[in-house]
Amino acid sequence: MFSEMFLKLWDNGLIQLGVWETVYMTVLSTALxxxxxxxxxxxxxxxxxxxxxxxxxxxxxxxxxxxxxRSIPFIILMVAMLPVAKLIVGVSLGNKAMIVMLxxxxxxxxxxxxxxxxxxxxxxVIEAAQSMGTNNLQIVWKVLLPEAKPSLITxxxxxxxxxxxxxxMAATIGGTGLGxxxxxxxxxxxxxxxxxxxxxxxxxxVQIIQEAGNRIARRTDKRYRA
Amino acid sequence: xxxxxxxxxxxHTSDKEIVALEDIDLTIRDGEIYGIIGLSGAGKSTLVxxxxxxxxxxxxxxxxxxxxxxxxxxKELLNLRQSIGMIFQGFNLLEQRDVLHNVTFPLEVSGVxxxxxxxxxxxxxxxxxxxxxxxxxxxxxxxxxxQRVAIARALATKPKYLLCDEATSALDPxxxxxxxxxxxxxxxxxxxxIVIITHEMKVIDQICDRVAVLDNSRIAEEGKVSEVFxxxxxxxxxxxxxxxxxxxxxxxxxxxxxLTFRSEHSQEPVLSRMxxxxxxxxxxxxxxxxxxxxxxxxxxLLELPSSERDSExxxxxxxxxxxxxxxxx
Numbered sequence: 095m096f097s098e099m100f101l102k103l104w105d106n107g108l109i110q111l112g113v114w115e116t117v118y119m120t121v122l123s124t125a126l127x128x129x130x131x132x133x134x135x136x137x138x139x140x141x142x143x144x145x146x147x148x149x150x151x152x153x154x155x156x157x158x159x160x161x162x163x164r165s166i167p168f169i170i171l172m173v174a175m176l177p178v179a180k181l182i183v184g185v186s187l188g189n190k191a192m193i194v195m196l197x198x199x200x201x202x203x204x205x206x207x208x209x210x211x212x213x214x215x216x217x218x219v220i221e222a223a224q225s226m227g228t229n230n231l232q233i234v235w236k237v238l239l240p241e242a243k244p245s246l247i248t249x250x251x252x253x254x255x256x257x258x259x260x261x262x263m264a265a266t267i268g269g270t271g272l273g274x275x276x277x278x279x280x281x282x283x284x285x286x287x288x289x290x291x292x293x294x295x296x297x298x299x300v301q302i303i304q305e306a307g308n309r310i311a312r313r314t315d316k317r318y319r320a
Numbered sequence: 321x322x323x324x325x326x327x328x329x330x331x332h333t334s335d336k337e338i339v340a341l342e343d344i345d346l347t348i349r350d351g352e353i354y355g356i357i358g359l360s361g362a363g364k365s366t367l368v369x370x371x372x373x374x375x376x377x378x379x380x381x382x383x384x385x386x387x388x389x390x391x392x393x394x395k396e397l398l399n400l401r402q403s404i405g406m407i408f409q410g411f412n413l414l415e416q417r418d419v420l421h422n423v424t425f426p427l428e429v430s431g432v433x434x435x436x437x438x439x440x441x442x443x444x445x446x447x448x449x450x451x452x453x454x455x456x457x458x459x460x461x462x463x464x465x466x467q468r469v470a471i472a473r474a475l476a477t478k479p480k481y482l483l484c485d486e487a488t489s490a491l492d493p494x495x496x497x498x499x500x501x502x503x504x505x506x507x508x509x510x511x512x513x514i515v516i517i518t519h520e521m522k523v524i525d526q527i528c529d530r531v532a533v534l535d536n537s538r539i540a541e542e543g544k545v546s547e548v549f550x551x552x553x554x555x556x557x558x559x560x561x562x563x564x565x566x567x568x569x570x571x572x573x574x575x576x577x578x579l580t581f582r583s584e585h586s587q588e589p590v591l592s593r594m595x596x597x598x599x600x601x602x603x604x605x606x607x608x609x610x611x612x613x614x615x616x617x618x619x620x621l622l623e624l625p626s627s628e629r630d631s632e633x634x635x636x637x638x639x640x641x642x643x644x645x646x647x648x649x
Contacts, residue, residue: 241414
């Protein structure tokens with residue numbers, strides 16, 4: 095029922111390793127993307143002309159940079175950024191380099207996600223905090239981020255799934271994981287069952303991320319608990 | 321004491337200027353409950369936000385306890401705001417914090433220790449009657465309860481002033497009454513000066529000492545509630561006091577007079593006597609009775625007969641009577 099190639103990959107634990115590599119790359123890249131994207135999103139939100147600290151010039155410049163990176167298709171950005179990866183981690187191949195690329199591509203995306211989550215916080219609540227003499231840093235820490243938490247978690251799930259997709263594409267220029275197995279063992283060596291197995295495993299990973307994320311978001315949200 | 325001196329606020333949009341407030345002069349004394357009433361769009365909300373500088377006026381001065389707050393540094397302003405509580409029409413509670421931690425919020429912000437903040441918050445929840453709901457989240461509370469939490473939160477830092485921006489407008493009449501009673505209690509027992517913004521006369525009636533009527537960005541009239549109520553000089557005040565009278569009175573007909581009864585007359589059958597004495601009928605367009613400062617006041621809008629002779633007779637009768645009256649134009 096399975097091709098020889100599939101059985102060989104499975105017995106040698108390569109598929110299992112692929113799953114691990116995909117998960118590891120996705121989780122690590124998401125975490126690092128949030129290290130950059132979360133503060134960037136907060137700055138975009140608060141420096142907006144409707145924000146708590148309007149700085150139109152800074153807001154425009156950051157907005158332009160974010161849009162610039164967001165408008166380049168990932169596969170092109172990846173190739174263009176290879177030298178940058180080499181500069182940062184010393185190599186332009188393998189998972190280390192791929193993570194750098196994933197973070198560069200995902201951070202602007204995360205920033206926009208965060209910005210839009212923060213925009214959902216009721217302006218009245220922010221005004222109430224201001225009326226109590228809350229300074230801007232306290233508003234970010236004690237109002238904006240906690241009040242937007244469920245939405246931020248939902249956004250993080252969407253970002254993570256997107257990054258998982260990017261990580262599969264990274265296989266075309268030397269990344270590893272399920273994407274690489276599907277391309278080099280499945281597609282290029284004519285073993286459709288290997289490809290389908292990778293598809294199936296990816297779907298399962300996405301489902302787990304999605305389901306876990308939704309649960310956490312629901313549990314932390316205090317708005318609908320009757 | 322809060323003093324507004326020739327205060328103005330103009331918004332500049334790309335193509336035009338919008339005047340929100342013009343030439344506002346007000347003095348709010350310590351310990352009083354001061355009402356600011358006006359129709360929507362009159363500039364009330366902007367006015368109250370100029371008191372804690374959530375909006376910066378474009379001209380004039382805001383003096384709080386004699387100090388010009390427009391000259392304060394950012395840090396001084398944030399400190400000042402901790403002595404001016406504010407509640408809102410939409411309650412504006414933090415949805416992701418429970419009731420207790422909503423009330424401790426301003427204390428956290430001002431650096432009060434956690435235990436102390438919790439103790440103070442529980443005292444305030446006791447005061448507003450929600451001690452048993454400390455662990456609930458705002459989404460589990462009714463509108464009236466949310467406003468009580470908001471009041472507790474606004475009082476946490478022991479402010480000298482409390483600003484209420486349409487605080488009862490989203491509530492039903494019974495809840496409105498109980499919230500106003502709570503505010504009156506707070507004013508009496510804690511000595512907090514309260515500024516109330518509203519479009520409802522009944523709010524002013526129930527608890528305010530003095531009132532300013534705002535119309536088209538300006539103060540149309542100002543004074544003790546009982547005076548403004550019994551003798552409204554501006555058209556807008558008349559409309560707010562007798563909201564239905566204007567549209568009815570607009571219909572063509574005879575001359576109209578407004579009678580005002582004070583306690584001593586409000587028990588007497590004045591109208592019956594007038595009709596019997598003059599021997600001609602009148603039309604009652606509007607009538608209302610209110611308690612102000614524990615005195616009963618009545619207002620009645622009459623349409624006189626269309627015959628000139630009959631209406632002169634009634635006017636002559638009114639002139640000789642001790643009743644306060646006024647011909648409506």
